[in-house]
Amino acid sequence: MKLGQATIKDIAKALNISSSTVSRALKDYPGISKETKEKVKALAKKLNYRPNAVALSLRKSKSSTIGVIIPEVVHFFFSTVISGIEEVAYANGYNVILLQTNENVTREIAAVDTIISNQIDGLLVSFSKETSDFDHFKKLMDYHYPIVFFDRLPNLPDTVNVTVDDHTGAYKAVKHLIEQGYTKIIHLAGPENLKISIDRKEGYLKALQEAGIPIREDWIIPCPKGTPEESETICRALLSHPSDRPDAVFASNDIAAAGAMQAAKAIGLKLPEEFGAVGFSDWQFSSMIAPPLSSVSQPGFKMGEKAAQLLLEMIDSEHEEAFTARTEMLETGLVIRKSSLRKG
Amino acid sequence: MKLGQATIKDIAKALNISSSTVSRALKDYPGISKETKEKVKALAKKLNYRPNAVALSLRKSKSSTIGVIIPEVVHFFFSTVISGIEEVAYANGYNVILLQTNENVTREIAAVDTIISNQIDGLLVSFSKETSDFDHFKKLMDYHYPIVFFDRLPNLPDTVNVTVDDHTGAYKAVKHLIEQGYTKIIHLAGPENLKISIDRKEGYLKALQEAGIPIREDWIIPCPKGTPEESETICRALLSHPSDRPDAVFASNDIAAAGAMQAAKAIGLKLPEEFGAVGFSDWQFSSMIAPPLSSVSQPGFKMGEKAAQLLLEMIDSEHEEAFTARTEMLETGLVIRKSSLRKG
DNA sequence: TTGTAAGCGTTATCAG
DNA sequence: CTGATAACGCTTACAA
Numbered sequence: 183m184k185l186g187q188a189t190i191k192d193i194a195k196a197l198n199i200s201s202s203t204v205s206r207a208l209k210d211y212p213g214i215s216k217e218t219k220e221k222v223k224a225l226a227k228k229l230n231y232r233p234n235a236v237a238l239s240l241r242k243s244k245s246s247t248i249g250v251i252i253p254e255v256v257h258f259f260f261s262t263v264i265s266g267i268e269e270v271a272y273a274n275g276y277n278v279i280l281l282q283t284n285e286n287v288t289r290e291i292a293a294v295d296t297i298i299s300n301q302i303d304g305l306l307v308s309f310s311k312e313t314s315d316f317d318h319f320k321k322l323m324d325y326h327y328p329i330v331f332f333d334r335l336p337n338l339p340d341t342v343n344v345t346v347d348d349h350t351g352a353y354k355a356v357k358h359l360i361e362q363g364y365t366k367i368i369h370l371a372g373p374e375n376l377k378i379s380i381d382r383k384e385g386y387l388k389a390l391q392e393a394g395i396p397i398r399e400d401w402i403i404p405c406p407k408g409t410p411e412e413s414e415t416i417c418r419a420l421l422s423h424p425s426d427r428p429d430a431v432f433a434s435n436d437i438a439a440a441g442a443m444q445a446a447k448a449i450g451l452k453l454p455e456e457f458g459a460v461g462f463s464d465w466q467f468s469s470m471i472a473p474p475l476s477s478v479s480q481p482g483f484k485m486g487e488k489a490a491q492l493l494l495e496m497i498d499s500e501h502e503e504a505f506t507a508r509t510e511m512l513e514t515g516l517v518i519r520k521s522s523l524r525k526g
Numbered sequence: 527m528k529l530g531q532a533t534i535k536d537i538a539k540a541l542n543i544s545s546s547t548v549s550r551a552l553k554d555y556p557g558i559s560k561e562t563k564e565k566v567k568a569l570a571k572k573l574n575y576r577p578n579a580v581a582l583s584l585r586k587s588k589s590s591t592i593g594v595i596i597p598e599v600v601h602f603f604f605s606t607v608i609s610g611i612e613e614v615a616y617a618n619g620y621n622v623i624l625l626q627t628n629e630n631v632t633r634e635i636a637a638v639d640t641i642i643s644n645q646i647d648g649l650l651v652s653f654s655k656e657t658s659d660f661d662h663f664k665k666l667m668d669y670h671y672p673i674v675f676f677d678r679l680p681n682l683p684d685t686v687n688v689t690v691d692d693h694t695g696a697y698k699a700v701k702h703l704i705e706q707g708y709t710k711i712i713h714l715a716g717p718e719n720l721k722i723s724i725d726r727k728e729g730y731l732k733a734l735q736e737a738g739i740p741i742r743e744d745w746i747i748p749c750p751k752g753t754p755e756e757s758e759t760i761c762r763a764l765l766s767h768p769s770d771r772p773d774a775v776f777a778s779n780d781i782a783a784a785g786a787m788q789a790a791k792a793i794g795l796k797l798p799e800e801f802g803a804v805g806f807s808d809w810q811f812s813s814m815i816a817p818p819l820s821s822v823s824q825p826g827f828k829m830g831e832k833a834a835q836l837l838l839e840m841i842d843s844e845h846e847e848a849f850t851a852r853t854e855m856l857e858t859g860l861v862i863r864k865s866s867l868r869k870g
Numbered sequence: 871t872t873g874t875a876a877g878c879g880t881t882a883t884c885a886g
Numbered sequence: 887c888t889g890a891t892a893a894c895g896c897t898t899a900c901a902a
Contacts, residue, residue: 186669200873235643236583237895240878261600277640280624296621299579325530440814470784472816544889557887581879584894
């Protein structure tokens with residue numbers, strides 16, 4: 183705005199030709215004399231001409247922009263996903279617009295409005311913890327609007343999803359703890375309305391069952407906020423009875439795991455000898471805390487790439503196949519560090 | 527797109543009135559009969575009418591969107607700044623579009639192109655470490671385009687800036703180390719082309735001088751990458767000679783400080799007794815590492831708010847005053863934790 | 871090989 | 887109180 187940007191009209195006027203000719207020359211349309219083409223391109227360059235994307239969007243009802251709705255950019259995992267998305271988007275001539283919801287449904291609904299108003303071509307969504315009603319997405323999908331859900335999957339029919347194998351990840355983590363000789367393992371669970379939380383909990387249960395360890399409901403504790411303080415408080419209480427004390431934790435995220443470790447240290451337990459810990463997501467800081475925290479790693483960048491690819495396919499084809507409901511599941515890894523290594 | 531979104535025309539046709547009337551009715555223009563107004567609004571609601579932002583942008587050469595150019599969203603500090611920006615923007619009816627450069631000038635230049643093409647109303651910039659030539663910003667400013675630089679300030683005349691008082695922050699940090707009895711303090715410095723790096727270094731120098739501690743050039747080490755590995759390697763080498771061993775570090779960011787602590791621990795030094803550390807930025811993880819890291823805290827959210835406010839003033843006024851060159855400086859704090867507490 | 875005109879959705883201007 | 891028209895910048899039949 184107010185940029186005095188040169189337009190096609192300006193070029194046309196200056197060269198005494200019509201705007202359509204300029205438009206065609208600029209895009210190497212067939213049937214334009216070499217001469218005009220060169221003149222036009224030269225002047226365009228000189229005037230620093232940039233096509234007006236807004237006019238283009240209006241004309242084509244297509245913005246070459248994809249929207250990403252995420253809870254929080256601070257979240258290490260999400261920020262790596264973003265990088266993956268951008269990589270694929272830019273490589274295909276698409277821009278990315280990020281809409282942060284701060285885990286707030288109202289913001290999320292507003293974001294969908296923005297999407298509609300701005301002719302965004304498609305949407306990648308990881309919805310907020312608060313979201314339980316998916317109407318705002320459903321409405322878009324009814325119009326055959328391209329949406330790919332990633333990480334957090336909705337309770338909706340016929341969606342295209344990308345997620346990681348949370349169940350197996352959790353299972354591997356807890357199995358590892360058991361192999362290290364821990365038997366009294368508590369679970370700090372995520373918000374119950376997220377499928378990832380449920381999957382992680384079930385991976386935990388499966389590993390215990392397989393090992394013949396009885397399940398204690400009071401050792402499965404929800405940590406909805408996911409702050410270190412929350413889990414520290416919870417764990418302090420839990421660890422205070424020497425006679426009935428857990429000896430390890432599997433947390434649905436690294437922050438909660440770190441909080442649990444703080445609690446254990448505060449009580450004077452030796453880590454990892456007397457108390458083991460495994461987290462989820464493998465945040466940047468996890469290798470830096472004491473002792474370094476074992477964690478289930480998620481391929482964030484890959485998830486971003488995959489989700490963006492699927493979305494672009496939907497946008498480009500606009501045909502049925504690309505819209506077929508499916509869930510791409512990416513593998514998790516287990517990064518073993520000192521916090522869970524009691525043997526060797 | 528393909529959203530079958532209702533337009534003003536649709537409403538007009540359905541009610542057998544002109545689009546201008548509909549437009550006016552929708553915006554409560556004076557001189558529209560109550561009757562028509564109600565009819566229009568009712569139908570608009572029923573059809574789920576949303577104004578087409580793209581058409582609006584084209585019409586008004588104004589998008590009600592501000593752009594934010596940042597190096598990386600993963601960076602804890604930047605992600606808090608973003609939240610501050612969004613808060614102010616949304617409150618004033620502006621959308622935010624995020625452009626991540628990954629510390630890469632080419633991306634940055636492409637981002638500026640996107641800004642121009644999309645009629646973004648103004649720009650908040652924290653440029654990449656690679657950027658030394660500011661022509662791409664200068665060009666915009668020549669056209670009186672609203673730009674506010676935050677955190678990293680350019681070497682350009684007449685810019686509007688928001689930054690934190692890095693100099694005082696660094697000074698306070700090093701002074702604190704000296705007060706704790708450390709005297710052989712090294713400095714892990716940031717990229718030399720960033721003013722923030724220079725300011726932090728100078729704060730360090732000032733504190734040493736004031737205390738009469740001689741400055742050793744070989745103890746001021748650049749850590750351009752800012753990974754924990756980088757600083758760990760550097761510090762391992764530095765700490766390897768017992769006869770001439772530093773006893774503390776002031777790092778220009780927390781990651782580097784954490785790396786230094788790793789190196790010290792690996793060599794068997796006791797922290798904080800034999801080696802103290804203070805970082806910069808107060809990342810989330812800093813309180814969780816062992817020992818918890820002291821750090822200079824930056825008011826990221828506040829910085830985002832301030833920068834956005836200044837930008838909106840520039841956009842709204844389009845008059846001179848708002849464009850007056852100036853630098854808003856926000857205060858830093860010092861969060862003292864165990865890593866630098868040798869006394870009491 | 872080039873030009874004309876219509877249209878994407880909206881609003882400002884001028885008429886009625 | 888309401889309508890017609892033009893314009894924002896661009897593309898694309900259709901015409902010449």
